[in-house]
Amino acid sequence: MNTSTKELGDLVGREYKEGFVTEIDSETLPPGLDEDVIRFLSAKKSEPDFILQWRLESFRRWQRMDTPTWAHVHHAPIDFQAISYYSAPKRDEDRPKSLDEVDPKLLETYTKLGIPLEEQKALAGVAVDAVFDSVSVATTFKDKLAKVGVIFCPLSEAMANHPELVKKYLGSVVPASDNFYAALNSAVFTEGSFVYIPKGVRCPMELSTYFRINALNTGQFERTLIVADEGSYVSYLEGCTAPMRDENQLHAAVVELVAMKDAEIKYSTVQNWYPGDEEGRGGIYNFVTKRGACRGENAKISWTQVETGSAITWKYPSVLLEGKGSVGEFYSVALTNNRQQADTGTKMIHIGENTSSTIISKGISAGRGQNAYRGLVKVVKSAKNARNYSQCDSLLMGDQCGAHTFPYLEVKNPTATIEHEASTSKIGEDQLFYCRQRGLSEEDAVSMIVNGFCKEVFRELPMEFAVEAQKLLGISLEGAVG
C-alpha cells in the first residue's frame, strides 16, 4: 500500500494542467461597482435603454440584499468593490470578422485547452460561441444554423437584432430579485449566449460555449438565455477551464432556459475551473443560478453536470414544471478534492398536472473536500399526479472529507408520489482486492469503480463530453484512495 500511496501523492499533487495566463492587452475597468460602472458597461455595448434600466433596477435591489450564508460552505467575505466588472480583449472597433482575424494568442489559448476553433469547425455538429473573458471573439457555424432559423449569438448581439425576444424572455425565469448573486449578475452581466430555436425545429448540431476567465481579478458574469419554441429540440454544451492564479475569483452566472409546448432542452456542463492549490488558495468561487421553465405541455428540460473544478461551487440547476406532463431531469457528478467545497443540487417545482422529475446526484469527496447535495422537490396544490424520484449517492475517499445531503420535500397534493433515497459509502476493500487480483493496478481499479459509480450520469452526456468528463475525473481523483 505504501508505494501506491506515494504514487497517489504524486498524482493528487499534480499541478493544475490548464493553469496558464495568456498575455493579451485587456481594457479593464478599475475595481469597484456603482451606477456609473453599470452605465459604462451598458454604453460600451450600445445596449437598448430597457436593458440599462433593468440593470440599474437590479443593482438597486442588489444593494438592499444580504450575502447568503445558508450554504454548507465557508469562505472569507467577498469584497464586491475589489472586483473589476469589465474586461475585454482590446481593439474593440476592429473586432475579428473571422477566425483569421482572431488574435493568434487567443487561438493559442484554445489550442492549449485542446479546443482549437479551426478544428472545432471541422468537428461535425459542434458550433462554438467562444467567450474569451467577456466579449465574444468568434462565432462559427452561423450560416448552417441560420438556414433552419436557429439564432445562436452573443447576448449583446441578440439585444441589438432581436430586442423583442430578449425583452420577452430575459429575466422571465430568473428574476433580478431572485437571489443575491442573480441580482448582481443582472446588474453587471457582460456577455453570454442567446439561443432561439423556432417552432418545430430540431437543432441540427450540438451548441456549445467555452467560458474562460482570463484577466486577473475580473469577475465574470455570464448570462445565457435559451428559448426552445413549440416542438423544437436543442442540446447545449458548456465547458469551462480557467488559468491558475492566487486570488479567489468570483463567477456569478445566470442561465435561463425556456421550453414551450413539446420542446426539449438538454443542457450539459463540464466545469473544470481552477480549484485552488492544496491549501485551497486561489481557485474560483462559482455561484451560479441556473433555472429552466417548462412553459408548455410535455416540455422537457434536462440538466447534466459534471463539477470537478472551482474552490467553491454553489449551484442548483432547477426546473419549473408548469406545463401539463412536462418533465425535468437533473443528473450530476460533483467531485471535491483537497479543500474544495461544493454545495450543489437542484429544485424541481411541480406546478402542472402529470409532471415528473428525476434527480440523480453523485457526490465524490476526497482529500479535505466537502460535498453537499441540497435539493428541493416541491409539489404545489395544482400538480396532480406529480412524480419524483431522487437518488443521491456519496462516495467518500479519505478520512478528512465530508459528504452531506440536504433534501427538502414539500408536498401539497395527495396524488403525488415522491421518493428520495440516499446512500453514503466508501470504496470497499473487497472491491479493490477483487480488481487487484484480476491484475488491475490500484489506480485503474479506483478509476473503474468511480466511473461505474458515475455511469448513470455520464451516459446522459453527449459523447465528446462524456470522454472529457471521464478524463477529468481520472485526473482529479486517480488513486486518491488507498
Next chain:
Amino acid sequence: MSIADASAAAYVTAQKQMLAQLPGGGISSLDAHRAGAVDQLARLGLPSQRDEDWKYTSIRSITKSAFTPAEPGGDCPAAFFNGHEIANLNALRLVFVDGFFAPALSDHSDLPRGLHIGGMAQGLRDDGARLAAHLGTALGLIPHGFAAMNSAFVADGACVELEAGLRIDRPIELIFVCGVSGEGLLSLPRNLIRLGVGSQATVIERYLSFDRSRGLNNTLTEIILDEGATLDHCVLQSLGERMFHVGGLFASVAKDATLRSTTVTTSGALVRNDARVNLDGERASVHLDGCYLAFGRSHIDNHTHIAHNHPNGISRETYKGVLGDRGRAVFHGRIVVKPDAQKTDSEQNNQNLLLSEEAEIDTKPQLEIYADDVKCAHGATVGQLDETALFYLVSRGVDRATARRMLTQAFAADVLNGVQCEPLREHLQHLASARLDAALSEQASDQVGDLGRDEAAPVTQ
C-alpha cells in the same frame, strides 16, 4: 425588538417574578442554568420561520397571546384516569397536573432498591446540589427559545434514577395532564431520566388534555444513559385540538448503551417534537421511531438530530405519518457523523401517506458525514396506498373502503412494532387504529368525490 423578542418578553417577566419561589434556589449550578436560559430567551426570543429549523412551522398561533405559567395545586379527579388506562401495563405511575407532581394521584410504593422516582421540585429541595449537577448536561447548548423557556423555570417534573445494575421489568408511567386549572395555561415539566451502568428500564411519557382548554405544554426531558444501560422510552401525545405542545428530548448515550424511543402523536393543534441524541461512547446505539397522525387542523413537526460522536455507533430511525383533512406535518431528520465516528452504521427512513387535498407534508432527511468508513442511508417517500396491494385485497372479496382502512392502519402500525413493552405496543396500535378509523370514516363521508373516485369506476370483469 423583533416580534419574536416581544413574544418572549412576557415569559421573561414571569420568570423574574417567580424566580424566588422556584425550587432549589441558591444552588449555584441551577441558578446559573436558569440565568443563562432566561438571558437567551430575552436575547433571542422564540423562534420564527426565518430560523432554518422552524422553516415549516409557524408559531404565530402560540405567540398571539401569552400563556400564564400554571401554579401547583390543580385539582384533577382520580376518575379522570379511568378512561385512560393502558390495559395490563401494571406500571409505577407518577402523575403531573399542569406540570406539577401530584403524589395523591401517583402510585410509586414498593420501589425496588436502587430505583428513585419522584417530583423534580421535591428532589431539588431534598437533594438539590446532586440533581442540579445533572440538569442541562444532556441538553448541551440550548437550541431555541422554547427550550430556553423551560430551562429558565425548571419548576417541577419527573425524576427517574436507576442505580448501576438495576434492571426493572415494571414500566414507569409518567402522566402529564394539561389544562386542569383552566384556560391559557403554560405548563413546563422538566424531566430527568438517568440510568446507571448496566441498568435497564421502560419509561412512558403520556400527555393528555383534561378538557378542551387552550394551553401550551413546553416540556423538556433529559436522558442520561451510563455505560451499557438500556432504556425503552415512549412519548405518547393525545392532546385536545386547542392544545399546543413543544417537547424536547435530549439524550446522551454512553458506551454500549442503547436508547429506544418511540414518539406517537395522534392529535393537538400544534405539536413540535425535538429529539436530540448524542452517541457519546463507542458502540452506543439509538432507535428513534415516530408515528404521527395529522388530521383535522393538526400541525405536527418532528425534528430529530442524531450525532455519532464515537466509532461503531448504530442508529436506526423510522418516522411514519398519515395526513388527512387539513393536517400538516413536518419531518426533519438530521444525522451527523463526526470525523472520529468510523464504522458508523446509520439508517433513516421517513414515509408519508397523504389522504386529502388540503394536507401538506414537508420532509427533510439530512445527512452530514465527516468520516469515510461509514454506512449511511436515508430515504423519504410521499405517496398513496399501494394500488396493487389494494387490488389484491379487493380481489379477495374485501370491499374497497375496508381494504383502504386495513392498509392505512397497517402502514401506521408498522412503526409501532418496535415497541418492546407488549401492553404498551397493543395500546399504541389500538390507539392509532382508532384514530385512523375515526378520521377515515369522517373523510369517507366528506370526500367521496375525490378519494372515492376509483370506487365509482367499474372493475373490469
